[in-house]
Amino acid sequence: MNAPELLAPAGTLKNLRYALAYGADAVYAGMPRYSLRVRNNEFAALEALAEGIRLTHAAGRRFFLAANISAHQPKLATFARDMAPVVALQPDALIMSDPGLIMQVRERWPEMPVHLSVQANTVNAASVRFWQGLGLTRVILSRELSLGEIESIRQDCPDMELEVMVHGAMCIAYSGRCLLSGYFNHRDANQGACTNACRWQYRLHAAEQDEGGDWMPRDETSPASRHPQADEPFLLEEGERPGQLMPVEEDEHGTYILNSMDLRAVEHVQRLVTIGVDALKIEGRTKSHYYAARTAQVYRRAIDDAMAGRAFDPALLEALEGLANRGYTDGFLTRPRERTAQNYVRGHSESDRRLFVGEIEAYDPVSGMARVDVKNRFGVGDCLEIITPGGSREIVLEAITGREGLPVTQAPGAGHRVSIPLPPGDYHMGLILRQVEPPSP
Numbered sequence: 001m002n003a004p005e006l007l008a009p010a011g012t013l014k015n016l017r018y019a020l021a022y023g024a025d026a027v028y029a030g031m032p033r034y035s036l037r038v039r040n041n042e043f044a045a046l047e048a049l050a051e052g053i054r055l056t057h058a059a060g061r062r063f064f065l066a067a068n069i070s071a072h073q074p075k076l077a078t079f080a081r082d083m084a085p086v087v088a089l090q091p092d093a094l095i096m097s098d099p100g101l102i103m104q105v106r107e108r109w110p111e112m113p114v115h116l117s118v119q120a121n122t123v124n125a126a127s128v129r130f131w132q133g134l135g136l137t138r139v140i141l142s143r144e145l146s147l148g149e150i151e152s153i154r155q156d157c158p159d160m161e162l163e164v165m166v167h168g169a170m171c172i173a174y175s176g177r178c179l180l181s182g183y184f185n186h187r188d189a190n191q192g193a194c195t196n197a198c199r200w201q202y203r204l205h206a207a208e209q210d211e212g213g214d215w216m217p218r219d220e221t222s223p224a225s226r227h228p229q230a231d232e233p234f235l236l237e238e239g240e241r242p243g244q245l246m247p248v249e250e251d252e253h254g255t256y257i258l259n260s261m262d263l264r265a266v267e268h269v270q271r272l273v274t275i276g277v278d279a280l281k282i283e284g285r286t287k288s289h290y291y292a293a294r295t296a297q298v299y300r301r302a303i304d305d306a307m308a309g310r311a312f313d314p315a316l317l318e319a320l321e322g323l324a325n326r327g328y329t330d331g332f333l334t335r336p337r338e339r340t341a342q343n344y345v346r347g348h349s350e351s352d353r354r355l356f357v358g359e360i361e362a363y364d365p366v367s368g369m370a371r372v373d374v375k376n377r378f379g380v381g382d383c384l385e386i387i388t389p390g391g392s393r394e395i396v397l398e399a400i401t402g403r404e405g406l407p408v409t410q411a412p413g414a415g416h417r418v419s420i421p422l423p424p425g426d427y428h429m430g431l432i433l434r435q436v437e438p439p440s441p
Contacts (some may be wrong), residue, residue, distance in 0.1 A: 003307045004273060007064070008296045009165070011285035016052050018293040021389040021429045023300030026062035028095060030285060033087060034067040036080065036119070036194070043287070044341055046085060050156050062092040068117035070428075071098045080104050087112055093137065098364030106218050113137045118165055118281075123149070125156035132160045139163070140281065143170060147268060151275045161278040164266040167295055167320075168283025170331060171198075171251050197258070198289075205235040205245060217245060230361075245270040264328040266316050269302040290356040290431055293324055297387065322433055353436060354385060359413070360430035369419045370427055371400065372411070376434070379410035383435035388427055395422070 008024035009015035017025050029052060030036065032044045042048045049065075056063040062405070063088065079101055087109050094112060096102050102327040105114055115138040116122060116131050120168040122144045131139055138161035141150060156164060198312065205217045217235055263283070264273075272280060282295045298319050305313060320328070378384065380407035382397050401419040402408040411418045 001273065001276070001307070001415045002278075003303055004277050005062075005283060006296065006303060006330065007279050007281040009168075009285040009287065009293055010052060010292070011280055011287070013048060013052055013055070013294040014287045014288070014340055015285075015287075018289040019296045020056065020059050022296040023295040023389070024061065024292075025294045026064060026092070026279075027056055028066055028281075028285075030066040030068075031083075033069070034069050036066065036068055036073065045346055046089075050089050051156045053091055062114065064093045065091040066095040066117070067101065068119050068324060069101075070119070070332075076100060080108055082337065093260065095140070098389045100134070102134070110135070114160075115163070116140060116143070118142060128153060128157045128160055128162070132157070137161055138278065139167070140279075140287040144332050145265065147271055148276070150272070151331075154275050154277065162226055163279035163281055164265075164272055164277050165263065166269070166299065167281045168324075170260045170329075203237045205237060207235045207319055212422060236423050261327040261329040262325045264317075264320055264325075265330050265333055266302050266320060267296060267312055268330060268333055269299065270306040270312055270396070273303065273306040288356070292433060293429070294323055294387065296441075297389075302311055312425050322356075353432040355436050356431065357384075357434045358432035360386075360432065361417075361426045362387060363422065363425075363427040363430075365424060367400040367423050368424065370422045370430075371417060371419050372432060374411045374416040375414050376419060377410060377413045379435045385433040385435070386422065386427070386430055387433065388425070390426055392427075393423070409435065 005025040006023060007026045007028060009020035010019055010029045014093045016029070017057050019333075029043045029049070030041055030316065031049075032041045034043075043052060057112045067083065067341045069075070076217040083105070090368050094105060095117050096105065097117035102114060102116075105112060114136045116136050118140040120131075120140075121142045121144070122128060122131070122139050123145055128139050133393040138281050140163040141153065143165050145153075150162070151165060207217060237243070237245055254354055269280065280299060282299065284295070286289055302312070304318055307313075355376055357378040358374050361373050363370045378397065380397055380400055383392050383394060384397050397420060399421055400411055401410050403417065408418070
């Protein structure tokens with residue numbers, strides 16, 4: 001039984017460095033014009049992309065480049081020209097979904113490995129074999145599969161690399177096939193410009209049909225006015241567009257305008273290892289370096305425990321609670337689904353137990369003091385978790401030294417630098433979290 005590759009997101013060079021330091025076997029970035037992350041992408045510059053590939057290879061890891069849009073005609077004409085200097089940098093594989101673009105790569109650069117993106121929505125073994133027959137080396141399976149279905153595909157396709165998404169944001173339609181962003185903002189999710197319109201605030205209005213058969217808002221002054229029931233049509237109003245009412249009907253598959261929770265499948269790593277998947281993927285190229293580090297650290301530990309035959313450690317679930325999230329679900333991996341797979345209460349991210357408060361810039365082993373770039377407020381007496389590539393430790397903060405070398409009681413927030421005492425250790429690329437709830441007894 002081989003250990004699956006742990007694949008982490010790298011939206012920036014800093015994120016890339018932290019993902020590698022905290023245990024990722026491989027990282028992936030996007031080429032802005034041709035990937036699903038056109039915003040906040042440091043790899044728009046070819047020089048940055050070259051440096052990312054160099055750093056990854058120097059660490060003995062692998063670098064994959066996403067070019068996974070569904071290309072409209074103008075991009076089809078420029079793709080091969082724009083990709084030539086990128087392929088020359090020798091990424092370890094391209095992550096793609098568009099059959100036409102895949103054909104261009106296979107014809108022009110037949111030696112370049114191609115991984116089929118989750119955007120292609122592969123949900124059965126026949127589709128895996130189809131793509132294998134075209135020369136692709138890995139298929140990233142659809143998020144909409146159960147563990148049993150993944151195992152069945154693995155058994156039917158023993159000689160094809162399979163990758164499974166295990167953490168991060170989920171779409172409310174089959175991955176990437178939502179039209180809300182394009183409808184509301186003229187920013188196409190399939191071109192990398194998704195505005196996450198599914199996570200905005202919406203109101204429901206009870207509906208009734210007029211004489212022409214069109215659905216209209218029910219008269220709110222009427223005694224018959226009431227909140228719409230799940231089995232009848234209703235009208236949807238987005239918070240920033242009052243008066244623009246959209247009819248929505250729910251069928252046996254549900255409605256497609258929902259705020260999905262974030263995927264967290266760390267408790268299923270053991271099963272996925274046993275099934276024999278080749279790679280576990282973390283979503284999040286627009287997230288912070290803290291997110292890249294923490295998720296890599298937690299899933300690295302889960303993989304190592306599974307390979308060593310150790311039982312799953314529930315503390316890993318709590319570690320991921322410290323990341324900003326919209327509530328967690330294990331998605332479709334276990335069935336039947338519960339209503340809790342959707343978040344009906346809030347559309348914004350929250351971090352309930354730990355808050356990222358600082359980045360360790362340097363540590364002086366003589367004085368025992370660490371210089372900290374402050375990201376959020378923390379103070380003397382706080383319970384802090386210090387995470388490093390070598391592990392984590394908790395301390396109660398005893399003192400803070402401010403800019404002038406004078407003692408202070410608080411580090412007030414982002415933009416400040418302070419020094420704090422730490423026990424002897426290696427704090428290179430260390431990050432600091434503050435406990436925001438009392439520790440469990």
